[in-house]
Amino acid sequence: MSISGVGLGFRRDIAKQIIALDSNRPKFIEFAPENWMQMGGYWKKKLREAAEIYPIMCHGLSLSIGSPEELDFEFLKELKKFFDEFKPEVYSEHLSYSKCDNAHLYDLLPIPFRQDAIDHVSERIRVVQDYLERPLAIENVSYYTPVAAEMDEASFITQVVEQSGCNLLLDVNNVYVNAFNHGYNAKEFIENLPLDKVKYIHMAGHEQVSPDTIIDTHGQPIIDPVFELFEWAIGRIKPVPILLERDFNIPQMAELQAEMAKLQNIVDKVWANEYAIEKRNS
Amino acid sequence: MLLKKETHNIQTKLADYCKTGIDVTIEGSRQDRLHHYRRLTYNIVKGALATAYPIAKKTLSENEWFTMVDSYFANHKMQTPLVWKMPFEFYEYCKDNKYSEKFGKPYIDELLYFEWLEIELHTMEDMAIPVYKEEGDLLNDRIVVTPEHELVGLEYPIHKFKGNDLLDKKGNYFVLIFRKKDTGAIRFINLSAFLALTVQTIVEERLNLADSIKKTSEAFGIDFNKSIQHGLAFANDLMAQGFILGYEI
Known part of the structure; x- marks a missing residue:
């Protein structure tokens, strides 16, 4: 992986500012291909300008890897074309579904934590990886209720990763949100994940909407307990790129x-030795 | 398919609940939290449509607007994986379900289409522009125009008037909408029927301006010599505004 350090989500609201930055730049940018695919004109021009300056990561929204129906190969074809142009270092998607009964819903619904769902999703991930000729990193999503679960979330994620051979995008905020919402221990949860497969980390803010519920909004600054969980978690992971999400x-x-600087300081502190080894070996 | 029918059904139940908001019992779920999924999915669609159609939303009553939005979300199977393209399906849904008739507002379809066109022309993929020269004879050389454009014929002047003011203005209106090559901005130009046909023959039949005006003058029974100066002034304006890029080589 050639990208390291802290990146920032490339959103239209801040696109011009990100392009114009001449100091304290993110180390990379990330965007959802679905928000830029099949576009031309002003926005495509801005995306190309940004891609000239920054390394790229892509984080998908509509692949719907957990859909109970066939993959959309027309969409995959367009995705591949898009990747041929922008050459993202990592393509990640959510371990959830957003399309069902041949209708997109444009948000992330929880997959039942069941063995047949693991088999189904793992097969789909393998097909996607083969078709796109690149590995996929799947993200642990926040969820507000389990649905017909027959196992815990960590077991579900771990088995999908192992069975499909994909990578893991660890969203630390989502772990915090789920631990709060479902009353489990966030650190135990992380320890139960296949941490050697983590290739990318997301950090974001959230909003508590009731005494026992947090919604993963990406609309607030990261809170201290999530920074603390992040520092603890990356001590168990080899250096990977970190993204600050703000939507x-x-x-x-x-x-x-x-916020990026704060993340970078933690990264530098925890991964100082790892960076030194990497530098020596390069 | 490795997924069991039972799991498939559970996933479908949750998706259906998101679309309709009709209470459902899903095994192994927290009933008190299911509503977050309905709210989150609905808000995305509601927000995308409000952003795409600000004038239609403002023109219709809240009840009318949300009748259309709720029915669309509940009954239409949204096909595009790209949220930015999804509002086009809303336009088609509203047209197919004849909301203009139901609400006694016959301009709704045109208003939605007009607002969608602005998005589409602004955002659509760049089209190939033929090689052209900037210097030429505006009357006699064949003209090259910006390819991202649409010549729209309307029954209601939804670009000039609002709401019920439109009802007694049914007629024939023409608007040229195009994307400016240099900035990507969208421009709107009101056209008379004469000028609309002139633009159409330039674009579709690739006639030069003089031949186009001649053909249009014949169609309208107007003296060519009287209309040529008017047409030339119009073409100069189209060039200044960026619709005409130059001349074929």
């Missing part, structure tokens, strides 16, 4: 830069 309620760029 709503986007603040001034200086505030985002400060």
